[in-house]
Amino acid sequence: xxxxxxxxxxxxxxxxxxxxxxxxxxxxxxxxxxxxxxxxxxxxxxxxxxxxxxxxxxxxxxxxxxxxxxxxxxxxxxxxxxxxxxxxxxxxxxxxxxxxxxxxxxxxxxxxxxxxxxxxxx
Amino acid sequence: xxxxxxxxxxxxxxxxxxxxxxxxxxxxxxxxxxxxxxxxxxxxxxxxxxxxxxxxxxxxxxxxxxxxxxxxxxxxxxxxxxxxxxxxxxxxxxxxxxxxxxxxxxxx
Numbered sequence: 122x123x124x125x126x127x128x129x130x131x132x133x134x135x136x137x138x139x140x141x142x143x144x145x146x147x148x149x150x151x152x153x154x155x156x157x158x159x160x161x162x163x164x165x166x167x168x169x170x171x172x173x174x175x176x177x178x179x180x181x182x183x184x185x186x187x188x189x190x191x192x193x194x195x196x197x198x199x200x201x202x203x204x205x206x207x208x209x210x211x212x213x214x215x216x217x218x219x220x221x222x223x224x225x226x227x228x229x230x231x232x233x234x235x236x237x238x239x240x241x242x243x
Numbered sequence: 244x245x246x247x248x249x250x251x252x253x254x255x256x257x258x259x260x261x262x263x264x265x266x267x268x269x270x271x272x273x274x275x276x277x278x279x280x281x282x283x284x285x286x287x288x289x290x291x292x293x294x295x296x297x298x299x300x301x302x303x304x305x306x307x308x309x310x311x312x313x314x315x316x317x318x319x320x321x322x323x324x325x326x327x328x329x330x331x332x333x334x335x336x337x338x339x340x341x342x343x344x345x346x347x348x349x350x351x
Contacts, residue, residue: 125329129337131344142344149340199248216340218333223251223326 124221132213136184139207139214143187158187166191180204190222199223247322253298258283259291266301266312273309 131139146154146166156164162178172193179188185207192200202222208215254260258281265280266272274292278285292312295301299318303310 125326125333127330127333127337129341131341134344134348138348139344142340142347145343148343149336216337218337220329220333223248 124219124223126217126219128215128217130210130213130215134214136207136209136214139216140184143205143207143216156189247318247325249298250300250318250322253294253300256291256294258287259295262288262291263295263300263314266295267314271311271313273306273311275309 131142134142142148144158146156151166151168152171153167154164156162156166156176156178158178158181160178160181164176164178166174166176168174174191174193176189176191179190179202180186186204188202188204190200190202192198200222201220204219204221206217206219208217254263261281262277265277269276274285274288277292278288281288283291289310292301292303292310296303296312300315301312302315303312305311
């Protein structure tokens, strides 16, 4: 329930061409995108409605996956996670967007990655 | 408009979702009756109901010695509508990426 998934087929585009389109974020996602596409990089977006969002890049896998966290300055905004996945299809490339974590935020995310990286000792 | 965050946070827990489903199915429910249906104690049910009440998805009223809970659908509806708006924005963005990238591909 706290997750939105949308997808669309980009016809006649291979995943690399689709990737070039995805990383050109000012063309489709935001008026301004000040964000280096490097895992861990932090930056900001100005969206087409004028609102601003901070962002932190999670994963960059050219031709396959781009994911980030983003959140606004509003005190009660816990932020959400966005994953853009490219899937090769017969007649093009499918772009799958999953925005999730409408209840948890970067803090919970950081805690979960920490837990996953730390070996559990009995 | 209310921030749907607390609603999603309250519903992130599977036990709370099960409790909410039962409250919705019975119309009104007491912690005792819910605990009889679920593998949790009455105290645990009462705590979960308190979280759901703070998020505004159920409302409790005292009846005799027990609390009785009913579903408050407005917050749930608002949360669903908020998700619909998020989906609509992604559809617009994906339409944009499709238009731009396919146009670019045709020029190649």
